[in-house]
Amino acid sequence: MLLHLSTWAEVEAFLGRSKTVVIPIGSNEQHGPTGLLGTDWLCPEIIAHEAEKNGDIIVAPTFNIGMAQHHLDFPGTIALRPSTFMLAIGDWCRSLSHAGFEKLYFLNGHGGNVATIEAAFSELYAEASYAGRKRGFACKLKNWWDLAGVTALANRQFPVGHGSHATPSEIAVTQWAYPESIKTANYAPQIAPTGPIREATDFRSRFADGRMGSDPGLATPEKGGELVKTAAAALLQDVAAFGAETAPA
Secondary structure, three states: OOOHHHOOOHHHHHOOOEHHHHHOOEEEEOOOOOEOOHHHHHHHHHHHHHHHHHHOOOOOOOOEEEEHHHHHHOOOOOEHHHHHHHHHHHHHHHHHHHOOEEEEEEOOOOOOHHHHHHHHHHHHHHHHHHHOOOOEEEEEEEEHHHOOOOOOOHHHHOOOOOEEOOOOHHHHHHHHOOHHHHHOOOOOOOOOOOOOOOOHHHHHHHHHOOOEEEOOHHHHHHHHHHHHHHHHHHHHHHHHHHHHHOOOO
16 A cells, blocks of 8 residues: 555555554665666665555655765755754654554665664654653664565675665666666776765765766666565565564553
């Protein structure tokens, strides 16, 4: 069930059988010369929507802008400040909690989001703690590549040239879902350099075409389909386990 394609009455009915919601979250940023700008939010959205087809879960609209300031020297990147990102996550969580959701599962597609999402969760828990009340809801963050079996599969598919940004695994996922948007290029060098991540100017000077340690040319839609299938099945299991968690008396 997709929340944005449902009516309030349908959401209310869903809450009668489950109080868990999945929120895809990512970033709109450059992914090298062939990666789609939406790759980091498209991957969790693709996986969550595929899981929804095979399980009784509800998927919220995708939170598609995140922590991408180091990519801003590449046109098309959109970024939020850490403070803005945290405030927005807080209001998403408060809104969903107000509706009756008690388990908020964030499926993330951008490693640069992790620290700030966790900090936003901490702010929400502190808010309840200082007020001397139960928080009313629990939050969980999961990177899609950390779902059971996904990294192992990606390592088999791409034993060399995977890297850490504009990776062939994430490019393959978008190729599977959007075959009409597949791009090609002659990469030089074939496997990109790697190094630290700092501000935008430093990043652009270190990584001229936007890649980090990767060879996106290894991606294929078929490999992407394998990754989506594995991730979607694991997501359903992980969401079910999270939803079954009980608070101490």
